[in-house]
Amino acid sequence: EVIAKLEEVVMIWIKQIRHVLVESEQIRREADDIGPSGELEHWKTRMSSFNSLLDEIKSSRVKKILSILQAARSKTLKQWKELDGNITIAANEAKDNVRYLYTLDKFFGPLAKASPVTLMEHVPSLMNTVSMIYCTSRYYNTSEHMMSLLLKITNQLIKTCKTYLCEG
Numbered sequence: 001e002v003i004a005k006l007e008e009v010v011m012i013w014i015k016q017i018r019h020v021l022v023e024s025e026q027i028r029r030e031a032d033d034i035g036p037s038g039e040l041e042h043w044k045t046r047m048s049s050f051n052s053l054l055d056e057i058k059s060s061r062v063k064k065i066l067s068i069l070q071a072a073r074s075k076t077l078k079q080w081k082e083l084d085g086n087i088t089i090a091a092n093e094a095k096d097n098v099r100y101l102y103t104l105d106k107f108f109g110p111l112a113k114a115s116p117v118t119l120m121e122h123v124p125s126l127m128n129t130v131s132m133i134y135c136t137s138r139y140y141n142t143s144e145h146m147m148s149l150l151l152k153i154t155n156q157l158i159k160t161c162k163t164y165l166c167e168g
Helices: 002-025 036-057 060-071 076-113 116-136 143-167
Strands: none
Touching: 002 036, 002 060, 002 076, 036 076, 036 143, 060 076, 076 116, 076 143, 116 143
């Protein structure tokens, strides 16, 4: 009876975690003119969410319940272990992406505030950094991630030039 109750609890956790994972994979809805700092903020938020989830999963309360179910040879543990692995992968991806996107952080200020002439001085090093991210990142080197990042960089360039034209 106790094992059945614990399995019930774990199944609720599994359902909640699956929901979080599915939600994290859905297409993001963002403003059309969001700049590259928005990409960094997205991954920082995602990293924070998954790290909190990992901390909860590693809590002593959860570990006790899982060890009781392991002793009882519960079949729910197979699903749990798979989800635990998926959460770890998602947390590692977010952490890795934040680390790489922080290398672009030094460009965000000049990208937003420079004149078009000054902007052109930053573009080659910015593109070299984007290229380095694409070549060395374990998770961020997909066409979807790169397209999203390059679109946000382009948005920022356009926004900065518009501001320059309207104020100048």
